Amino acid sequence: MTTHDLIPARLAALKTTPTPDLKKQWRELFDSEPPPFNRRYLESRLAYRIQELSLGGLKPETIRRLERLGEELDGGDRKKSRIRADTMPITGTxxxxxxxxxxHVVTxxxxxFEWQGRPYKSLSAIARAITGTRWNGWVFFGLRSRRART
Known part of the structure; x- marks a missing residue:
C-alpha cells in the first residue's frame, strides 16, 4: 500500500477527529499555531495540506499567475482584496x-466600470445616466435585491 492509498482514509478521519487533535495535526503539518477559526475551516485546510504534502502543491507557474491576477485586482493591498472580493464582480464581467x-452592457x-466607451466609478452613476433618475446601481443591474441592506 502506497502513501497515496492512505490519503482517502486520512481525510475521512478528519470528520471524527476531536478538535484538540485537529489542532495538534495543524501544528505538525503547518509548523504554526492553528488559527482561531471554526472546526470546519480546520478540517478543510488540513485536508488540503495532507493532499498537498502527499501529492504536491500548485505548480510554481500557477502560483505566479495567481499572484499576478491578485495584483491586477487589488494592486497588492490585502485589505482591499478582501473587501473587493466580497463586493466587486470580477474584472471583465x-x-x-x-x-x-x-x-445596456457594462463591463x-x-x-x-465602462459603459458606452466611458469609464465610471460607480454603477449608480451608470444607472442614473440610463434612467435619468437615482437608482442603486447594484439593484438596477441585479447584483443585489431591493431588500438587501448590505
Whole structure:
C-alpha cells in the first residue's frame, strides 16, 4: 500500500477527529499555531495540506499567475482584496440590463466600470445616466435585491 492509498482514509478521519487533535495535526503539518477559526475551516485546510504534502502543491507557474491576477485586482493591498472580493464582480464581467427596450452592457474594469466607451466609478452613476433618475446601481443591474441592506 502506497502513501497515496492512505490519503482517502486520512481525510475521512478528519470528520471524527476531536478538535484538540485537529489542532495538534495543524501544528505538525503547518509548523504554526492553528488559527482561531471554526472546526470546519480546520478540517478543510488540513485536508488540503495532507493532499498537498502527499501529492504536491500548485505548480510554481500557477502560483505566479495567481499572484499576478491578485495584483491586477487589488494592486497588492490585502485589505482591499478582501473587501473587493466580497463586493466587486470580477474584472471583465459584462453586466447586461434591458431598459425601455434598449440593452445596456457594462463591463467591469480594474478601476470601476465602462459603459458606452466611458469609464465610471460607480454603477449608480451608470444607472442614473440610463434612467435619468437615482437608482442603486447594484439593484438596477441585479447584483443585489431591493431588500438587501448590505
Amino acid at each position: 459584462r453586466l447586461i440590463r434591458e431598459w425601455q427596450g434598449v440593452e 467591469v474594469t480594474a478601476d470601476g
